[in-house]
Amino acid sequence: MTVREILKMGDQRLLLTAPAVTAFDTPELHTLVADLLETMAAANGAGLAAPQIGVNLQVVIFGSGQVNPRYPHEPPFPQTILLNPVITPLGDEEQEGWEGCLSVPGMRAIVPRWQHIRYTGVDVLGQPIEREAEGFHARVVQHECDHLIGKLYPMRVRDFSRFGFTSVLFPGLDDNTDD
Ligand code: NI
Secondary structure: OOOOOOOOOOOOOHHOOOOOOOOOOOHHHHHHHHHHHHHHHHHOEEOOOOOOOOOOOOOOEEOOOOOOHHHHHHOOOOOOOEEEEEEEEEEEEEEEEEEEEOOOOOOEEEEEEEEEEEEEEEOOOOOOOEEEEHHHHHHHHHHHHHHHOOHHHHHHHOOOOHHEHHHHHHOOOOOOOOO
């Protein structure tokens, strides 16, 4: 496993649409997932998408089963490795919540997301995953899957008066602002 460099906003590779994974349970795929997990853990990420480490494939990981120190007031949700995801909103209710991104270090914004979703996809073996999520869990899934269509959260911001530096908005919160 290797901690990989996380691409930052402005890198054109973050703007690509990722193709689906077609070969499962391969050594390359296991290495990619291991690298994503290690990179996310090293950065205290709530999630990470393969394009963020320069691999243009529909692979996202999110959750750790524990409270995330970058989002200390949000509930934990299970660690998930999700390939070829599809998100379906359940109902038309939106929620507003604070979001950051390891590719946009040191910043946060209020971003509208679907409150309640179903997400489907497959795991690293190609076995189906189907789950419903709401709240922060649903927010993180939507954020990570956006990375697979070249969308970064600032592109979803509607109210730029609530977009700013973490150190100003949330003094004392560790947001990996040292890079
Ligand atoms: Ni992100």
